[in-house]
Amino acid sequence: MIADSFVPGKGILYRFDPRMKLLCLLFVVLAFFIESSLPVKAGLLAIFVLLTGTSLGAGKAAVPFKLIWPILVLTAILTPPFNLGGEVLLSLKGRPVLTSDGLEAAAAMLLRFSGITAAFFLFFSTTETSAFILALRSFGLPYKAALTVTISLRYIPDMFRVYGNISDAHKLRSAGIMQGGRRRGFQRRLAHLFPVLISVLIQAVKSIPALAMALDSKGFGRQNPRTSCRKLPHWSAIKPDIAGAAAVIALTAFVIVLL
Amino acid sequence: MKGQLTVSDLKFEYPEYAEFEADQVLRGLSFCCRSGEITVIIGGAESGKSTLALILAALVPSHTGGQLSGRVVLDGLDILGSPAAEIIENCGIIFQDPEKQTVTTDCFSEAAFALESLGLAEEEIISRVEGSFETLGIGHLLESGTVETSGGEKKKLAIAGQLCVNPDLWIMDETFEELDSPSRVKLLDSLKDNRRSVLIFTSKYYDIFEKADAFYHLRDGRLSEREELPFSPGFTLGLREDGLIPDFVTTSRRPAASDSLPDLISVRDLAFSYSTGREGIAGDHWAFDLNIDEFSLTDGEIVSIVGRNGCGKSTFGKLLCGLLIQDRGEIRAAGFGVPAAEEPAAMTAQSGPPASTDFLNSFCAYMFQNPDYQIFLPTVYQELSWGLVEAGIPHSEIKERVELAIENFNLPGASTPPAMMSYSARKRLQVAVYYLLKRPVFILDEADTGLSYHDFKGLIEQLRSISRGIIIITHNLELAAEVSDRVLGMSGGRITEDLREFSTDSLKTWLSASAGSGRTGR
Numbered sequence: 001m002i003a004d005s006f007v008p009g010k011g012i013l014y015r016f017d018p019r020m021k022l023l024c025l026l027f028v029v030l031a032f033f034i035e036s037s038l039p040v041k042a043g044l045l046a047i048f049v050l051l052t053g054t055s056l057g058a059g060k061a062a063v064p065f066k067l068i069w070p071i072l073v074l075t076a077i078l079t080p081p082f083n084l085g086g087e088v089l090l091s092l093k094g095r096p097v098l099t100s101d102g103l104e105a106a107a108a109m110l111l112r113f114s115g116i117t118a119a120f121f122l123f124f125s126t127t128e129t130s131a132f133i134l135a136l137r138s139f140g141l142p143y144k145a146a147l148t149v150t151i152s153l154r155y156i157p158d159m160f161r162v163y164g165n166i167s168d169a170h171k172l173r174s175a176g177i178m179q180g181g182r183r184r185g186f187q188r189r190l191a192h193l194f195p196v197l198i199s200v201l202i203q204a205v206k207s208i209p210a211l212a213m214a215l216d217s218k219g220f221g222r223q224n225p226r227t228s229c230r231k232l233p234h235w236s237a238i239k240p241d242i243a244g245a246a247a248v249i250a251l252t253a254f255v256i257v258l259l
Numbered sequence: 260m261k262g263q264l265t266v267s268d269l270k271f272e273y274p275e276y277a278e279f280e281a282d283q284v285l286r287g288l289s290f291c292c293r294s295g296e297i298t299v300i301i302g303g304a305e306s307g308k309s310t311l312a313l314i315l316a317a318l319v320p321s322h323t324g325g326q327l328s329g330r331v332v333l334d335g336l337d338i339l340g341s342p343a344a345e346i347i348e349n350c351g352i353i354f355q356d357p358e359k360q361t362v363t364t365d366c367f368s369e370a371a372f373a374l375e376s377l378g379l380a381e382e383e384i385i386s387r388v389e390g391s392f393e394t395l396g397i398g399h400l401l402e403s404g405t406v407e408t409s410g411g412e413k414k415k416l417a418i419a420g421q422l423c424v425n426p427d428l429w430i431m432d433e434t435f436e437e438l439d440s441p442s443r444v445k446l447l448d449s450l451k452d453n454r455r456s457v458l459i460f461t462s463k464y465y466d467i468f469e470k471a472d473a474f475y476h477l478r479d480g481r482l483s484e485r486e487e488l489p490f491s492p493g494f495t496l497g498l499r500e501d502g503l504i505p506d507f508v509t510t511s512r513r514p515a516a517s518d519s520l521p522d523l524i525s526v527r528d529l530a531f532s533y534s535t536g537r538e539g540i541a542g543d544h545w546a547f548d549l550n551i552d553e554f555s556l557t558d559g560e561i562v563s564i565v566g567r568n569g570c571g572k573s574t575f576g577k578l579l580c581g582l583l584i585q586d587r588g589e590i591r592a593a594g595f596g597v598p599a600a601e602e603p604a605a606m607t608a609q610s611g612p613p614a615s616t617d618f619l620n621s622f623c624a625y626m627f628q629n630p631d632y633q634i635f636l637p638t639v640y641q642e643l644s645w646g647l648v649e650a651g652i653p654h655s656e657i658k659e660r661v662e663l664a665i666e667n668f669n670l671p672g673a674s675t676p677p678a679m680m681s682y683s684a685r686k687r688l689q690v691a692v693y694y695l696l697k698r699p700v701f702i703l704d705e706a707d708t709g710l711s712y713h714d715f716k717g718l719i720e721q722l723r724s725i726s727r728g729i730i731i732i733t734h735n736l737e738l739a740a741e742v743s744d745r746v747l748g749m750s751g752g753r754i755t756e757d758l759r760e761f762s763t764d765s766l767k768t769w770l771s772a773s774a775g776s777g778r779t780g781r
Contacts, residue, residue, distance in 0.1 A: 169632040172620055172625050195635040199633075203632075207359065212322050213359075216343040217373075220344060222378075227378050227380065230371075
């Protein structure tokens with residue numbers, strides 16, 4: 001979800017310093033974990049949906065939920081049976097299946113997942129990968145660790161692309177035979193998935209020495225000190241951003257404490 | 260002037276694997292690349308080109324293992340004893356697959372990476388990156404993500420990265436493949452103007468190499484003597500024997516397909532568009548529009564589609580085989596009915612109702628450029644029999660069919676692991692798989708990449724005997740002119756030329772004047 005989700009734009013969220021955005025993101029994620037009030041969680045989620053809609057366009061506000069809908073469905077189904085305290089709302093053959101506690105726990109989990117996903121989606125939609133890496137480095141992450149993150153982000157879409165190509169290739173190869181063949185339903189889908197995954201695995205393994213060679217061919221690991229062309233502005237130049245981030249964090253903390 | 264390379268008695272073999280003895284890839288090569296010269300090394304598939312290129316850049320055997328002996332000296336520097344990262348100003352390599360050389364997420368950082376490794380100042384890096392992008396005509400990519408670039412643009416990005424460092428010796432592994440003809444000419448002219456030593460590895464001789472200074476023929480791990488133009492008869496004969504130069508005199512052209520033959524596949528008012536950049540999410544930097552008013556492939560016909568990088572050739576091919584779904588228009592296919600592996604489609608209907616994507620999936624065999632996308636089982640026999648087993652065909656019949664396919668397609672043997680086969684043999688295996696599935700139409704998407712003229716022509720001859728129609732998507736105008744009954748020229752997402760009379764020269768003239776991609780700003 002993170003990789004390749006940046007959407008070019010010029011709004012305030014784009015101009016906001018990535019280091020401050022990262023701090024705000026971490027605080028908001030923390031808030032979604034520690035906050036127990038459903039209205040606060042729902043309010044925070046609503047704010048992120050609104051920000052996404054205004055920054056990226058109304059059509060994009062639903063994208064984070066589309067990305068995680070299977071998780072949301074599973075959470076809604078599986079959480080209540082493990083929380084059977086409180087008032088019984090639904091029972092089956094005399095055994096409670098849905099209680100007020102279960103419903104509340106499911107709602108909390110759904111809001112938490114949705115909120116965190118929406119926050120990360122908004123962050124990566126308005127922050128270039130290179131700026132994100134620079135922000136991590138400015139907080140002390142060593143260059144090699146930052147490069148590892150960069151390469152991971154570079155290869156995630158690549159693997160998806162390879163998976164798509166291989167999946168297409170196998171789809172064509174198995175077309176017309178799998179439908180009429182000896183396998184049915186789930187077994188057929190599984191039989192289709194197996195060769196795709198094997199082929200993707202082969203391509204992934206092959207890419208390891210190629211990546212090492214690519215880094216060598218670009219001088220990675222030379223003895224001389226490395227420079228960095230892209231830099232974030234000095235802290236003194238982003239005082240308004242620091243103030244903005246402090247305000248966001250203080251306001252969120254205030255609402256949590258108050259409610 | 261720098262860039263004087265001397266290679267003496269170079270031998271190399273990859274490490275042994277269980278049950279497979281190591282084969283000597285390079286068998287005592289000696290040659291030189293003079294300062295400021297462009298040297299071309301021509302060799303067929305699996306002749307050792309990429310291995311040699313990687314050795315010269317000090318990347319093999321450090322990343323692959325293997326036994327290496329001999330000497331490689333560049334301006335007095337012992338390359339084999341140097342760490343690759345420390346010599347990037349002396350010699351730089353552009354990989355055969357530029358995708359594999361990309362390590363960052365945006366184009367600027369990608370080109371700047373090596374300069375940062377060298378420890379250059381910020382202003383110098385910006386100046387060099389912007390200058391190289393401008394030289395190669397890819398200034399529009401400065402702010403783009405690497406994932407947004409097309410195949411041709413990725414190649415140009417890799418070249419731009421090299422140009423930023425501008426090493427004394429450039430090593431280019433199949434860099435001219437996948438580039439359209441005008442881009443090849445422009446690239447070679449830029450290399451001439453740059454006045455650095457250049458070593459080009461290629462599986463085909465192109466006319467533009469007339470501007471090169473020296474040539475070698477790599478065959479079975481051995482190198483010919485240095486050759487200059489005009490080639491000696493012996494050198495030409497060697498290249499011709501390996502199918503590395505166009506040799507189409509003996510080819511028998513088929514009579515042009517008759518208009519009275521039925522259409523195998525036909526297209527009317529086809530429209531397809533997509534946004535790229537942030538696929539599926541948002542932020543469309545540009546969009547691509549494909550509009551095909553009319554197209555048909557006649558039964559028995561071979562049609563080539565040519566055009567510049569990004570003009571929509573592959574998109575059209577994927578629409579025809581149902582991998583993409585059109586926004587508007589229809590695709591009709593003859594012999595409507597699913598051609599299961601047991602029964603080939605009946606080719607009687609001139610045209611049926613619009614074909615579903617499922618039908619098109621089973622009607623067309625789309626040959627991906629990378630054969631490994633469609634190969635996944637441990638032996639040739641299992642690979643070939645997989646589809647037949649899934650279709651429930653009796654084992655005795657499967658055995659018979661597979662053995663016949665192995666013989667017809669000159670495959671090494673039923674128990675051979677595909678991973679240990681040569682590139683051209685894996686391509687033949689890919690074709691054999693579809694042969695057993697009895698697909699009527701074959702679409703070859705830049706399938707000639709990495710293959711010699713000879714190997715590709717052999718592939719077409721085999722396909723011709725087993726299929727009802729072939730569509731070839733290629734940048735190789737010599738091949739298109741040679742093997743096709745008809746050539747379609749695509750430009751800006753449209754078919755702008757439908758040629759029954761053509762030659763390599765006429766296609767080159769058309770391509771030079773044609774517009775580029777089907778991209779539109781949005």
